[in-house]
Amino acid sequence: MYLSTIDSDQPFQTPYRPAVKELIGFLTSGLEDNLHSIYLYGSVARRTAKPGSSNLDVIVVTHKSFNDSKAALFNTIKWRFQKSYPFITEVSFKTALVSDVVSLDSIFSWGFQLRHCAVCVHGENLAECFGDYEPSWEIAKHWNMDVEDWVAVYRNRIARADKTEDLIKSQKIIAKKLLRASYSVVMYRDKNWFDDPLECGQQFLRYFPEKQVEIERLGILLSGRLIAKRSVIGILDGFGDWLVKQYKKTEFKIG
Template sequence: MSLSVINPKQPFQPEFEPLIREVLACLKGGLGANLHSVYVYGSVARKSAIAGKSNLDLVVVTKSSFENNRATILNTIKWRAQQGHPQVQGVSIRTALVSEVANLDSIFTWGFMLKHCCVCVYGESLGDCFGDYVPSWEIAKHWNMDVEGWISVYRSKISQASSVKEQVAAQIVIAKKLLRASYSLVMYRDKRWFDDPVECGEVFLKYHPEKQLEIERLGILLAGRAIPKRSVLGLMDGFGSWLVKQYQKTEFRIG
């Protein structure tokens, strides 16, 4: 059974369309003929973004490197969003070269992302270069086998956070990662794909109902509530360690 794709014809939520147009104008003006294609992913792509809370997440693909003006272009986009678009928390931009994306080595990374997690908003979609994907352990491990590293990095960020705002921002990121990694652990059994972290947690519980409390607590972190650091770290240490071990076991069993 092939995995579903995001409907490219479904319009974006009206709150976010002006910013997308402005970003595209900035990219076309700054990159010119070097710009190959632009993609929106995340909650804005899924049309489930929350005004004032969500980010605009983008992938920018170019024909050749643009290191000479990369910082200027990306910082200008982020600054304009911050100044004139309070409907987003910020703009996150990932960049890649056409040669990196349209490559057999990128089947489970860029290929899967552009095919199933993105909507092309400019240029020729490279997602069309890849065939249909089916649920597999290969996809799951390519996207979430790094969960142990994420836990380590965000444990430090939360421990060292000097403000509630900084801590909450880190909590939200690691909660998303842990919820998505939870579902990816069972994706090869469930035969579907979810990118929304809440859905990921809900479906994961069908296979691991004993983790109800941990998933509920991750939902609290995702909602942006300020939680005592020791409680957040305890959840990351306990559930995170369990998740890492499950990935290791599954990889050993499936290969």
């Protein structure tokens, strides 16, 4: 059973069309011949973005490194988008070299992301270099085996946060990671792939219904509702620790 891909022929949601067009214009003029291709991933790519709460997630593939000008170019785009498209909460960038994307070492990283989680909006579509993927433990662990590190980092950030907006942002990020990681631990059994974090949580409950309360609490964190620090840390210490152990147990069993 092959995993589904995002329909690249479906138009983007109306509010995001001019933003995508302007993004392409900025990157093509800023990178010129060094630019190979541009991809979107996340909710805008899936056409499920919600104005006021969704990021614009971008992958920029170039022929050679542009570290000397990267910060200036990306910061300019982010500043312009804050002014022109305030409903886009953030513009986030990932960068890669063509040679790295097409490398055999990138099959479960760039290959999987471009093939099943992104859409090409400019240039040669490198997703076509890869065949369709089947659900596997290799994919699951590549994308979420780092959940232990994420829990540690965001537990510390939440404990140290002194601004409400920083606390809510951290809550949402770690909740999204844990919901997706929860499904990934059962993906090789379920034979599917879901990107929406809430759907990941619901599908996970088919295998671990006893975790209903924890999944519901992660959904509350994801909603952006302010929760007391001690309660958030309690979720990370409890469910986060359990999930880390599940990954280690599955890795020991499957390898």
